[in-house]
Amino acid sequence: MALLHILRYPDPRLHKVAERVDRVDDRIRKLIKDMAETMYAAPGIGLAATQVDVHQRVIVIDVSETRDQLRVFVNPERVAISGEAEWEEGCLSVPGVFEKVQRAGKITVRALGADGEPYTLEAEGLLAVCIQHEMDHLEGKVFVEYLSRLKQQRILARIKKQERQTPGPEGRRVVL
Ligand code: GNR
Ligand code: NI
Numbered sequence: 001m002a003l004l005h006i007l008r009y010p011d012p013r014l015h016k017v018a019e020r021v022d023r024v025d026d027r028i029r030k031l032i033k034d035m036a037e038t039m040y041a042a043p044g045i046g047l048a049a050t051q052v053d054v055h056q057r058v059i060v061i062d063v064s065e066t067r068d069q070l071r072v073f074v075n076p077e078r079v080a081i082s083g084e085a086e087w088e089e090g091c092l093s094v095p096g097v098f099e100k101v102q103r104a105g106k107i108t109v110r111a112l113g114a115d116g117e118p119y120t121l122e123a124e125g126l127l128a129v130c131i132q133h134e135m136d137h138l139e140g141k142v143f144v145e146y147l148s149r150l151k152q153q154r155i156l157a158r159i160k161k162q163e164r165q166t167p168g169p170e171g172r173r174v175v176l
Contacts, residue, residue: 002034003041004052009094010156015140018048018055021074024116028058028074032114035060036070043067044092046130048137051093059111059134063127071121073111076135079120080108087129089143097155101146103132 007014021028031054039047039060049058059073083105090098106124109131113119123131133143144155 001037004034004038006038006042006047006051006092007053008159009091009142009144010159011093013053014050014093014137014142016050016055017140018050018057018138021056021058021112024074024112024114028056029114031056031058032060032072032074036062039092040067042092045126046134047092048134050137050140057138059131059138061127061130061134063130071127072114073109073131073134074113074116076109076111076131076138078107078135079110080106082106083124085125085129087126089129089133091133091143093137093142094144094155096158097144099144099147099151101129101133101143103129107131109135 031049035047035049035052035058038052039062045063046059046061049056057075059076061071061073062069081104085103085105086100087103088098089101105128106122107128108120108122110118110120136143144152147155
């Protein structure tokens with residue numbers, strides 16, 4: 001059992017681009033297990049390795065109500081997208097912020113599973129939105145970057161105020 005520390009926006013490490021995994025070995029399987037535990041404990045419906053400061057292309061997602069349908073995506077690639085969707089999104093790296101984002105409505109992804117075997121998944125609804133949100137994290141992109149400059153400024157101002165009142169675990173000071 002290992003809960004991982006989740007980086008908080010605007011930590012610059014959230015903007016690193018993750019590297020491909022060349023082999024699903026014991027180290028990656030341990031990462032997947034710890035990420036799943038961290039996601040369930042948070043609680044959240046998805047988590048990208050970038051958020052726990054591991055810059056490798058690994059995502060875990062569970063959008064089921066019963067919280068027992070873990071999906072693992074290693075080296076995910078988008079094969080196709082279609083349609084449009086708009087959901088109110090949140091992010092474990094930006095707690096307390098919920099904003100609508102436009103995404104593709106349907107997405108087909110190809111990835112390796114926890115067993116290292118390739119598979120293809122066609123997703124829609126919340127799962128499709130979540131896959132796109134997590135794949136953005138692997139590219140160093142956080143959902144707030146889709147919002148207007150004004151909204152981003154307000155979010156940063158609010159975070160800065162919160163940090164003044166309760167500094168983070170590393171005593172990190174946000175310089176804006
Ligand atoms: O828990 C999460 N909920 C969520 C809701 C709408 C759209 C995307 C998400 S993902 C988020 C967890 C997270 O930050 N993943 O990176
Ligand atoms: Ni997120």
